[in-house]
Structure formats: C-alpha cells, structure tokens
Amino acid sequence: MGNSDISIKETLQEDVKIPEIVNDSLDEAYDKIRKDEVRMKSLRSRSKKRLYRKLGVAAAAACMVLVLTGVFFVNPALAKDIPILGDLFGRIQEIRDNHPYPEKDKTAYENIAKHSEPVKDPTNVAEDQGITMTVSDAYCDGYDLYFTLSLQTGDEELNAADQLNLLCYRDGDPIAFSAWLYVNGEETCSTYTLSPAKSEEGLFVALVRVPAMNIEAGKFPEDVTVSMDIGAVGAQKFDEPYHEEIKNYERVGYKCVEGSWKLQFKASSDTSQNRTAKPEAENNGFVVEEVTLTPSNAHMILHIPAEWEPKNPAVVLMDTQGNRVQDESEKIIKNDDGTEVRYITFDHSDANDFVLQMYDKNGEPDENGGPRMIAEIPFSVE
Known part of the structure; x- marks a missing residue:
C-alpha cells in the first residue's frame, strides 16, 4: 500500500468504522466491501464535511470508484453511507428544488429514496473515454421503475456543461x-431523455424513470433486468444559443464524445407499499375502474363513453381537501365500440378520498365562463 493509499485509509477511518476483518490491506477491504461481505457504517454526520475538506472532491470520489484489474467497480451500498458522492438522492432533490419547473413533487422523491435498493451487479458501472457511468440505486413498484444514474468525468469541456445527454x-x-x-430484453424509453444534470465539478446525476405503460405487459414483473447501450455523450449549456453549424446540436451540444458504455443491472418489483381499490364508480357513462396509489405515483384506469370520446374531455383529480393531484401521462386504448380506456398516471398522493371531475373543454362554457363539468365521481382508496 502506497503512502497515498495509507493517507486515504486513515482519513476514511476517521469517518467510517472499518471492521477488523478488512483491516489487513486496503485492496482486501475494497474487495470485501464490493462483494457485500461487510458494510461500512457512518459514525457521525458532522464528519462528512471534514472528509470533503481533507480529501477534496477528486480524492473523495477516488475512494468510491475503485480500480480493480483495470475494471471500474462501485459498491452502490456506499452511496448512502459514505459521503463520497454523497447521497445521490439528496443531490437529485437539490437539483429538482433549484429548477424553475420541477418535474416531480419532493414527497415522491423522498419515498423513492426510502424504498430504493442498492444495485449490486458488477455491470452497473461502465468506463470509456475517461467517462465513468454508474447506476447506484433502483426502485420499482410494479408501475414505475426509477434508478439513480451518475456520470463522472475530468474533461474540462464536458464539465462546463449544465447537462450531459446520453446518446446512441x-x-x-x-x-x-x-x-x-431495454427491460428484460424489450426496448423501451424513459419518461425524460437520459440527461444527467451537473451536481458539482466532475459529477452529473439523474433520477431516471421508466413507466410500465411503455412496455407491452403494462406492469413490471417481480424480477427486472435493465440494460443500456450508450454510444455518445453530448454536452449542453442552458444559456447557449442554438448553433446551426453543428449538426444535430439539440442532442450533441457543443461537444460530443463517442464511446461505448454498456450498463446492466437487476431490480426487484416491490408492491407491498401499494394501495389498490376497484371502485367501479360511474357517472354520466364515465367509470373509474381501478386506482392504485404507490409511494411514487397514483395510477387510474378510466373508461370514456363513446359519445364523449371524440370530444376528448379533460380529467381533473382532486382529493377531498381541495388539493389537485396533477396528471403526468396517459395511455389510451380505443375500443371497436367507440369507447376508450385511459391508463392515467398522476402525481403521488397520501390521501384516501378523491373526486374525479370530467370537463368538456371544447363545448359551451358554464355560467362562469369556464369549461363545463360533465361528470363528478367520488371514490376512496384505503
């Protein structure tokens, strides 16, 4: 063990307790930690800042990214215990809170972090062209799959970006x-493009979401294998003007690095925290067939009568406290008889009692000049 390794190890020991079984050598310790034979526990939260001050960002990151026989490995269980990259969920929430148009409520982020599991596959890390990509934690409730994705690079031009687009x-x-x-070999896509946002110098992070409505089965099975084959990384700045001279600039940005990053990991679908009700509640031909509340979202199966299908009525979901539950996405199935079925995903809600309101947004306004309500359906989810 070199002097630098000894220095890093001594500094780590001030912040984490290393069991005796792995105290013989740093290499042996890394190997046992990676294999989950032992687990390193933080002694006190205030020591996290001290570790950063002593090691600096680059050296601290080196403690988490371990080079073993030329292959990069990361022990994802350390993501929440050792303040190296820090809590990735915390970083992602911070980026979300600072964004003028956050795409998800904070409570849902906290629930996803709480119920996520560390990824333990050695193929959850890929390195090429000086860029390391890592999947650390995954969460799946049967309806949505979330996973944390981080990207590390020492490239100065890439580090000047606000986000990095993962391309193929x-x-x-x-x-x-x-x-x-790819989910169990089936090609699919995430809700948003794979574009980790800058967290700090040399580090970009993202919470990737894959909805089950994007796969043929409509729900995730108990065992899920996710794979990605990334062929390029494009760097973008939010305040940069569009460069017409750069072909495909909206994706490749001001700099594009081609390479090969193949990632694969396993996740388990845990539905134990889900709440499902089948109210079969009806009003004016509209039927709420099924509603499932998960730690991350709310999901509804809604039937639209044939006479209203061409008018595309608007859906508004309220809880009984008067709070609107925003809809995020939907999948529409049109039936031969003219009716349609909407599979709608809403934001997360902790409520038990709801009211679904349907509005004719294209018809005559009501007495107040707004869209006319054509159905109101109360229901409960215990």
Missing part, C-alpha cells in the same frame, strides 16, 4: 438519438 447511433445513422433502454 443506430445502424450507421450519422444522427445521434437519445439512448434507449
């Missing part, structure tokens, strides 16, 4: 597309 080239096409994912 297909069948010799010179145009780069947003990278896709």
Whole structure:
C-alpha cells in the first residue's frame, strides 16, 4: 500500500468504522466491501464535511470508484453511507428544488429514496473515454421503475456543461438519438431523455424513470433486468444559443464524445407499499375502474363513453381537501365500440378520498365562463 493509499485509509477511518476483518490491506477491504461481505457504517454526520475538506472532491470520489484489474467497480451500498458522492438522492432533490419547473413533487422523491435498493451487479458501472457511468440505486413498484444514474468525468469541456445527454447511433445513422433502454430484453424509453444534470465539478446525476405503460405487459414483473447501450455523450449549456453549424446540436451540444458504455443491472418489483381499490364508480357513462396509489405515483384506469370520446374531455383529480393531484401521462386504448380506456398516471398522493371531475373543454362554457363539468365521481382508496 502506497503512502497515498495509507493517507486515504486513515482519513476514511476517521469517518467510517472499518471492521477488523478488512483491516489487513486496503485492496482486501475494497474487495470485501464490493462483494457485500461487510458494510461500512457512518459514525457521525458532522464528519462528512471534514472528509470533503481533507480529501477534496477528486480524492473523495477516488475512494468510491475503485480500480480493480483495470475494471471500474462501485459498491452502490456506499452511496448512502459514505459521503463520497454523497447521497445521490439528496443531490437529485437539490437539483429538482433549484429548477424553475420541477418535474416531480419532493414527497415522491423522498419515498423513492426510502424504498430504493442498492444495485449490486458488477455491470452497473461502465468506463470509456475517461467517462465513468454508474447506476447506484433502483426502485420499482410494479408501475414505475426509477434508478439513480451518475456520470463522472475530468474533461474540462464536458464539465462546463449544465447537462450531459446520453446518446446512441443506430445502424450507421450519422444522427445521434437519445439512448434507449431495454427491460428484460424489450426496448423501451424513459419518461425524460437520459440527461444527467451537473451536481458539482466532475459529477452529473439523474433520477431516471421508466413507466410500465411503455412496455407491452403494462406492469413490471417481480424480477427486472435493465440494460443500456450508450454510444455518445453530448454536452449542453442552458444559456447557449442554438448553433446551426453543428449538426444535430439539440442532442450533441457543443461537444460530443463517442464511446461505448454498456450498463446492466437487476431490480426487484416491490408492491407491498401499494394501495389498490376497484371502485367501479360511474357517472354520466364515465367509470373509474381501478386506482392504485404507490409511494411514487397514483395510477387510474378510466373508461370514456363513446359519445364523449371524440370530444376528448379533460380529467381533473382532486382529493377531498381541495388539493389537485396533477396528471403526468396517459395511455389510451380505443375500443371497436367507440369507447376508450385511459391508463392515467398522476402525481403521488397520501390521501384516501378523491373526486374525479370530467370537463368538456371544447363545448359551451358554464355560467362562469369556464369549461363545463360533465361528470363528478367520488371514490376512496384505503
């Protein structure tokens, strides 16, 4: 063990307790930690800042990213216990809170973090062109799959970006597309493009979400294998003007690094925290068939009568305290008889009692000049 390794180890020991079984050498300790034979526990939260001050960001990151026989490994269980990259969920929430248009409520983020599990596959890390990508934690409730994705690089030009777009080239096409994912071998896509946002110098993070409505089965099975094949990284700044001279600039940005990053990990679908009700509640032909509340979202199966299908009525979900539960996305199935079924995903809600309101947004306004309500359906989820 070199002097630098000894220095890092001594500094780590001030912040985490290393069991005797792994105290013989740093290499042996790393190997046992990676294999989950032992687990390192934080002694006190206030020591986290001291570790950063002593090691600095680059050296601290080196403690988490371990180079073993030329292959990069990360023990994802350390993501929440050792203040190296810090709590990735905390970083993601901080980025979310600072964004002018946050895409998800804070409570849902906290629930996802609480119920997530560390990824333990050695293929959850890929390194090429000086860029390391890591999947640390995963959460799946049967309806949505979330996982934390971090990207580390020492490239100064890439580090000047606000976000990095993960891209792929297909069948010799010179145009780069947003990278896709595979769930149990089935090609699918995430809700948002794979674009980790800058957290600090050298580190970009993202919470990736894959809805089950994007896969054929409509729900995730108990055992899920996720794989990604990323072929390029494009760097973008939010305040940069559009560069027409750069082909495909909206994806590749001001700098694009081509390479090969193959990631694969396993996740388990845990439905134990879900609450499901089948109210079969009806009003004016509209039927709320099923509602499921998960730690991250609310999901509804809604039937639209044939006479209203062409008018595309608007859906508003309220809890009985008067709070609107915003809809996020929907999948529509049109039936031969003219009716349709909507599979709607809403924001997370802890409520038990709700009211679904349907509005004719294209018809004559009501007495107040607003859209006319055409149905109101109360229901409960215990």
